[in-house]
Amino acid sequence: MKKYILTLLISVFILPGFAQKDAQAKKILDQTSAAFAKAGGIKATFSIRTGGERTNGVLQLKNNKFVLNTNDAITWFDGKTQWSYLKHSDEVNISNPSQEELQSMNPYTMLNIYKTGFNYKYNGMVGNNHKITLTPLNKKEAISRITLLISKNNYQPQQIIVEQQNNKSEIIITGYQTNQSYSESLFKFNKKNYPNAEVIDLR
Secondary structure: HHHHHHHHHHHHHHHOHHHHHHHHHHHHHHHHHHHHHHEEEEEEEEEEOOOOOEEEEEEEEEEOOOEEOOEEEEEEEEEOOEEEEEOOEEEEEEEOOHHHHHHHEEEEEHHHHHHEEEEEEEEEEEEEEEEEEEOOOOOOOOOEEEEEEEEOOOOOOEEEEEEEEEEEEEEEEEEEEEEEEOHHHHHOOOHOOOOEEEEEEEE
């Protein structure tokens, strides 16, 4: 579930224009998408709270490539290969994600889910943020509702709340920087930086 929530965190930065339902929500999501397109490289810091557990992290994102660093792990994705470094075990898993795996990790694959899998509704303002609620078309989905708070000033995401039947997770964006310059090597695991790590190639 945590991996799926982190994917939602990534995906909210690149929400496309939705093709149905609430016109006001569509307008805001279109503007959010346009703001992302102009942002270049992005660096976001965030906090996730699920029950009594809290996880902090940093996301660096450029097009379909990203580095995700949390309390427990670091994940690199260069558009094809994924490296997942588990901090507690000093272990790296290498994989070429399948289509199904990309749906839970790769933000660009998630776009198709957003385009066809959710209804959406504009719920007015909360402070200086637009509030939009998304509900799945398929009632059998594990997620029952997603609530987004998006800044009215710059159309950057501020908060995401993911609700399941017996669980609710809250993602708060604590920092957001645009126009970051990233080299291609940033999105690849560098063995020299983890000389003692056990590398497990799952490809």
